[in-house]
Amino acid sequence: MDDSTKRLLQRLIKRIPAQMLRTTLDKWGRLTGDQQKSMDFTQSKWALTEKMLAVCEENELTIKHLTELEMISIIDNPNKGMWYAFQLMDPQDDANSVELTQFKEQFKSHLRELVIHVSVKIKKDTDDAVWIRIAWGDTFSRPNHLKPTYVVHYLQSPYVFVTSLTSKQKPLLSQALVLSTRYQAIKDANLSGRKLTAIRDLLMRKYQQVFPTKYPSPLPENNQTISNPHIEEEQAEPAANRLQMACEAFGGGTLPQLQSAVYKLETKFRDNSNKTMTEREEPFRCVVKFASTNLLESLRHCASAGIASTPVTPLLSCIPQKGRNYFVITDNGPGPSSQMRQPQN
Amino acid sequence: MSLLKPFSKLPALNSANILLVESKEQFQQSLADALVQETAFTVNVRLAKSLPLPMENEESRPRIDLVAFIIDLTSELSFQSAEASLKCLDPGYFLGKVCFMVTNARNAAVPVERLDAIRRLAASLHCPLLFAEDQTPDGVGNATERLLTILKVSAGLVPMATALYLSNLTRSTVPPDIDQPSFD
Numbered sequence: 099m100d101d102s103t104k105r106l107l108q109r110l111i112k113r114i115p116a117q118m119l120r121t122t123l124d125k126w127g128r129l130t131g132d133q134q135k136s137m138d139f140t141q142s143k144w145a146l147t148e149k150m151l152a153v154c155e156e157n158e159l160t161i162k163h164l165t166e167l168e169m170i171s172i173i174d175n176p177n178k179g180m181w182y183a184f185q186l187m188d189p190q191d192d193a194n195s196v197e198l199t200q201f202k203e204q205f206k207s208h209l210r211e212l213v214i215h216v217s218v219k220i221k222k223d224t225d226d227a228v229w230i231r232i233a234w235g236d237t238f239s240r241p242n243h244l245k246p247t248y249v250v251h252y253l254q255s256p257y258v259f260v261t262s263l264t265s266k267q268k269p270l271l272s273q274a275l276v277l278s279t280r281y282q283a284i285k286d287a288n289l290s291g292r293k294l295t296a297i298r299d300l301l302m303r304k305y306q307q308v309f310p311t312k313y314p315s316p317l318p319e320n321n322q323t324i325s326n327p328h329i330e331e332e333q334a335e336p337a338a339n340r341l342q343m344a345c346e347a348f349g350g351g352t353l354p355q356l357q358s359a360v361y362k363l364e365t366k367f368r369d370n371s372n373k374t375m376t377e378r379e380e381p382f383r384c385v386v387k388f389a390s391t392n393l394l395e396s397l398r399h400c401a402s403a404g405i406a407s408t409p410v411t412p413l414l415s416c417i418p419q420k421g422r423n424y425f426v427i428t429d430n431g432p433g434p435s436s437q438m439r440q441p442q443n
Numbered sequence: 444m445s446l447l448k449p450f451s452k453l454p455a456l457n458s459a460n461i462l463l464v465e466s467k468e469q470f471q472q473s474l475a476d477a478l479v480q481e482t483a484f485t486v487n488v489r490l491a492k493s494l495p496l497p498m499e500n501e502e503s504r505p506r507i508d509l510v511a512f513i514i515d516l517t518s519e520l521s522f523q524s525a526e527a528s529l530k531c532l533d534p535g536y537f538l539g540k541v542c543f544m545v546t547n548a549r550n551a552a553v554p555v556e557r558l559d560a561i562r563r564l565a566a567s568l569h570c571p572l573l574f575a576e577d578q579t580p581d582g583v584g585n586a587t588e589r590l591l592t593i594l595k596v597s598a599g600l601v602p603m604a605t606a607l608y609l610s611n612l613t614r615s616t617v618p619p620d621i622d623q624p625s626f627d
Contacts (some may be wrong), residue, residue: 328479332462332491332500403468404492405520 103161106243107154110164111147113178114171119146122174126167128159161243165219169231172248173223176294179261183289183297183421186256186275188282194254196280198222201253204278205230212270217241227252234267247271250294256281257301259294288422296354300394301421306351308342340408344401347410348418353394359423361386361413366429381429394418445495446533449540452506458485459598460505461590465513466524468492470546470577474513477587484600486591494528508598509540511590513575516547516557526564539606540597541570543615544586546577565615572615 114122120139123129129137133153139146154164202220209216215235222228230249233241247267250259258275272284291297299305331337367375367382375382390396397414400406406414417423447462461478463471468490475488487505496504510532515521525543532541543565548558565572573589576582593613597606 326476326479328486329475329488329490332489332496332504333493335497335499337468337492 102244103154103164104151106161106164106168107150108147109244110168110171111143111150115175116143118171118174122167122171125170128157128163128167129153130157133157165217165231165233165243165246168246169219169221169229173221173229176250177292177296180290180292181259181261181294181297182263183287183301184258184260184272184284185287186258186279186281186284189256190280190282193280196253196278198228198253201228201278205274208277209270209274212273215239215241217243232271249275250298251275251279252302255302257287257298258284259298261294288424290423291357293355293357296356299354300356300418303421305349305353308345308350310346337402340404341402343408343410344398347401347415348394348398353392353398355391356393356417356423357391358387358389359393359417360388360425362424362426364426364428445498445501446531447494447496447507447510447536448533449507449535454506454508454599455485457600458487459508459594459600460487460489461509461511461594462489462491462507463511463513464491464494464525464528466492466521467513467515467518470513470515470575473577473583474587474590477583478590481591484595484598486594493524494531496531507540509542509590509594510536511542511544513544513546514561516545516553516561517550519557522557522561529568537568537570539608539610541568542573542590542593543570544573544575544590546575548574549576559621562615562617562621566617569610569614571610571613
C-alpha cells in the first residue's frame, strides 16, 4: 500500500467517531465476515488503524475503495467543515427534467474535459441528494485524494452546497455544474455554516413556517383547564403578540442551527453627538458579527422577550427570509441592499 | 399616564393581592406557584413584565396590596426596567406597599456598582430590600415566606400593624461606607 493510501486510511479512522465506526464499516461492505468479527472496537484509534491497515493489505484494497468509505462516513456525518451554498440561475427549458443518470454522465464528461486528471464519484442518497466527491489533479499529477471537494446538489432545485473548494477549482466546478444541470449561471448564495443539515434546511425552508393570522390561538373549548385561577398575567396579550411576531419572522418549533451572521456595513456614520465623525464623506466601514450555538433560536427569543423590538427589523428577519448569513449594507434605499460577494481567497 | 393607585378600590374579605413585576419573567412563575399555596387566606398573584399595566384589565383587577419588583442582579436591563416602572406607581404605594427582591447577588460577575445603585434606590424610597435565591425550591420557599409576611401586613390582615408601621422597621438603609472602595 502506498503512502498516500496509508495516510488516507489513517485520516479516515481518526475522523469517523468511535461509536459510528462499526456501522460505517458494515455499510462499506469490503470486510469479510471473519475480519469484521475480529475487529475490536473498544481499542484505541491507533490500534484500530493498525488493524485496518493489515486488513486492507489482506484484501488488496486500493485508494478507490477507501474513497468509498470516506464518502459513506461524510454522508452519515456531514456536520463538519465549512459548507458554502450556491444557487443556480436562469434555468433553461429542460432544467426541471434533468434526472440522475443524465446528470451523472454530463457532469463527469464536462469535468473531465476541463481537468484531465480528476477522480469523480457520484452517489445518490436516500433523501434525493446527489453527493459528488471530486479529487483534483492537474496536467502533470494524479488526483490528490487527500484534499477532496464534496458537492451536494438536490436535483430539480437550484441549490448546491460545497465544501473544501479552492479559488482555482471554483470556476471549473461552476462550469461543469452549470452545463450538466441545464442552467445558465451559478452565483454565491452568501450562506455558509458548519452544519450542512442546518444550511440546507434554512435555504429549502424545511422547518416549521408560521404565517400571519388574525386569530392565532384556536377557539377555546368548554372544558378548558385553567392553570390556577389565583394567578393572572397582566400582560399576556402583548406577550402573545410578541411571540407570534417572533415566530412569523423566524419560524416555529426547532430552527436550523446557524452559527453566525455577518453584516458588513458601508454606511455613513450617524451620531448627532459626534460631529467630527458625522462630517466625513466616506462611509464608515464596520463589520458586525453575531455568533451563537443556535443563532436563529436566540434571535427569536430576543424578539419574543421584548429585547429586540417587534415587528422584527428586516435586518434580522432577512436571515431566514432570504436564506443568507452574509450581508453588505449600504446607504441606498431602506433595509439591507444585498450585493454579490466577491470571493476573497 | 395611568398610575396604579393603592386605595381606589375596595378590599375583599380575607384575601391579599400581590403584583410581581419582573423583566425576565422567570422567577415570578415559581414564586407565584408557591404563594398561592398559602391556606390561611386567599392570595391572588398578578404577574407583569413592567409597568404601566394594560388598560383593558383595569376593571377586573383587584386592589393591589403589595408590588414586588424582582431584579436580576446580573442584568442591567432588569434594573433599568424596574426603575422605569417605578414612575407608573402612585406615590401612595411607597408608604410600605412596595418592596424590592434581588436575585443572583452571589454571582461574582456582578459589578458592585449595580448593587449599590439598587441599595440607594431602595433606601431613597423607604422600601425593604430582600435577597432571594431562585434556583432551588428551598430558596423559592424562603422568598415566599418573607413576601407573605410583608403581604399580610400590607393587606391589613395583621391586627395592630399597618404597612407604614412595618416599613419603618424593614426599610433598606444605605451603609455609611457605601462610597468606599471594596476589597477586590
